[in-house]
Amino acid sequence: MLFRGRYSGSSFSELLDVDFPQLRAESSSGLSQGRGALEIPHGTTVLAMRYEGGVLMAGDRLATAGHMVASRDVEKVYMADAHSLVAIAGAAGPAMELARLLRIELEHYEKIEGEALELEGKANKLSQMVRANLPAAMQGMVVVPVFAGYDLRRHMGRLWKYDVTGGRYEEAEFETSGSGGIYAKESLKKAWRPGLSSGEAIRIALQALTDAADEDRATGGVDLARGIYPIVKLATASGVEDVPEATLRQVYRERIEIARTPAVAE
Amino acid sequence: MSMPFYVSPEQLMQDKAEYAKKGIARGKSIVALEFDRGIALVAENPSSLSKIGEIYDRIAFAGVGKFSEFDQLRKIGVRYCDVKGYSYSREDVRAKGLANAYSQAIGDVFTRELKPLEVEIVVAEVGDDQLAGQEQNAMYRVQFDGSISDHTGYCVIGGTVESLEAYLQSNYREGMPLGEALRLGRDALSSANGGTPIAAENLEVCTLDRDRGGRKFRRASADEINDILGTGE
Numbered sequence: 467m468l469f470r471g472r473y474s475g476s477s478f479s480e481l482l483d484v485d486f487p488q489l490r491a492e493s494s495s496g497l498s499q500g501r502g503a504l505e506i507p508h509g510t511t512v513l514a515m516r517y518e519g520g521v522l523m524a525g526d527r528l529a530t531a532g533h534m535v536a537s538r539d540v541e542k543v544y545m546a547d548a549h550s551l552v553a554i555a556g557a558a559g560p561a562m563e564l565a566r567l568l569r570i571e572l573e574h575y576e577k578i579e580g581e582a583l584e585l586e587g588k589a590n591k592l593s594q595m596v597r598a599n600l601p602a603a604m605q606g607m608v609v610v611p612v613f614a615g616y617d618l619r620r621h622m623g624r625l626w627k628y629d630v631t632g633g634r635y636e637e638a639e640f641e642t643s644g645s646g647g648i649y650a651k652e653s654l655k656k657a658w659r660p661g662l663s664s665g666e667a668i669r670i671a672l673q674a675l676t677d678a679a680d681e682d683r684a685t686g687g688v689d690l691a692r693g694i695y696p697i698v699k700l701a702t703a704s705g706v707e708d709v710p711e712a713t714l715r716q717v718y719r720e721r722i723e724i725a726r727t728p729a730v731a732e
Numbered sequence: 733m734s735m736p737f738y739v740s741p742e743q744l745m746q747d748k749a750e751y752a753k754k755g756i757a758r759g760k761s762i763v764a765l766e767f768d769r770g771i772a773l774v775a776e777n778p779s780s781l782s783k784i785g786e787i788y789d790r791i792a793f794a795g796v797g798k799f800s801e802f803d804q805l806r807k808i809g810v811r812y813c814d815v816k817g818y819s820y821s822r823e824d825v826r827a828k829g830l831a832n833a834y835s836q837a838i839g840d841v842f843t844r845e846l847k848p849l850e851v852e853i854v855v856a857e858v859g860d861d862q863l864a865g866q867e868q869n870a871m872y873r874v875q876f877d878g879s880i881s882d883h884t885g886y887c888v889i890g891g892t893v894e895s896l897e898a899y900l901q902s903n904y905r906e907g908m909p910l911g912e913a914l915r916l917g918r919d920a921l922s923s924a925n926g927g928t929p930i931a932a933e934n935l936e937v938c939t940l941d942r943d944r945g946g947r948k949f950r951r952a953s954a955d956e957i958n959d960i961l962g963t964g965e
Binding site: 469471481482486489566570580 | 785786811
């Protein structure tokens with residue numbers, strides 16, 4: 467059975483297409499075309515920004531299905547490999563599958579070829595994977611990721627946004643996606659500047675997510691009662707790291723303090 | 733009408749085995765050694781084409797013999813494991829299943845095809861302290877005819893297995909730190925070469941390190957090999 471495979475390249479998704487079509491999700495068939503015929507969980511606000519040491523990526527934790535909460539603690543920001551991150555917004559099922567597939571895809575390539583893809587190569591591969599999801603997107607299963615990572619050749623963080631057709635656009639500053647993305651973007655627009663420190667980047671990311679949760683009912687803010695905080699990850703020269711919850715808690719407290727302190731009359 | 737020559741099955745198998753052994757003996761041997769925190773794979777390999785590779789989170793591969801053949805086997809192993817991990821879970825991917833699949837496939841080629849594979853491989857898996865029932869290391873050696881064996885402590889493949897095994901039997905001890913294991917591996921390989929110590933830049937060293945999170949496989953650079961060889965730990 468080991469030698470029966472026909473595929474001999476280095477892409478995992480192509481391997482599935484050629485030799486294991488039964489494992490490929492039938493992404494478009496079986497879904498009704500009517501609006502709202504099927505309430506599929508959707509993930510909501512994610513953002514990415516460049517800062518001094520690389521890139522930061524953050525996302526809220528809420529998944530909604532129509533007017534219902536589907537989950538309060540989903541993860542929308544994933545480590546794609548040692549130096550890159552992918553954030554997903556859209557239909558939760560296909561989006562998570564896309565993130566998982568990307569991760570295996572990058573690792574598979576690295577193992578088969580003996581060296582990792584360049585950051586641009588990874589971004590491009592994701593573009594093809596989003597394009598492959600187009601038939602499903604046409605039926606409402608829209609998945610739009612944001613991809614970011616640390617470019618080890620150019621010594622800087624880079625980030626890309628995508629559209630449903632697989633279009634790929636590199637952004638120099640920041641990008642947001644999801645239903646609350648527009649509010650998060652407005653927030654970042656005012657706070658972002660070149661050469662942010664990681665601390666400042668975390669602060670404005672949390673602010674942007676809170677602003678998005680304020681305006682968009684499908685975006686979850688900080689849930690103090692349950693102790694649920696957004697997911698924030700950094701990709702730097704030394705790899706991907708999670709920003710610990712304790713740090714986020716601290717930053718959030720400080721923000722509330724500032725917001726509650728009355729302005730002093732001059 | 734031409735009469736085909738009759739060759740007895742015994743003769744046929746013997747010829748194939750001899751052919752395969754000859755091919756394997758042309759290359760250098762590889763040793764896999766358990767150390768206190770994992771498994772080290774050591775090969776004499778001055779070229780940039782690797783004989784040791786990563787298969788999955790806790791599984792490594794090493795091959796001797798014909799490069800194109802064992803490298804193809806390595807890639808097939810990566811595909812086998814990635815598909816298995818994708819359709820089930822990452823913890824379901826085990827060295828035993830992979831080694832068995834290799835054994836079947838290599839054995840099949842040996843009996844069915846005219847030319848056997850001129851390869852010998854080792855599949856090594858480091859245990860995970862966090863997974864109950866999966867804490868133990870495992871090492872499997874698969875030969876050109878598909879015969880498979882499991883090993884503890886050390887595992888040798890290549891043309892000089894007997895002398896290397898004898899060397900390791902008298903010098904290997906359980907729970908060695910990495911530096912000591914690596915020196916032992918180098919000395920064992922050197923002993924098969926007449927005793928001149930192999931230079932660090934001619935060694936290919938990869939480890940499966942228990943203490944690493946996620947992917948346990950790591951390829952050591954020439955500088956790192958020098959550092960590890962020089963340390964007492």
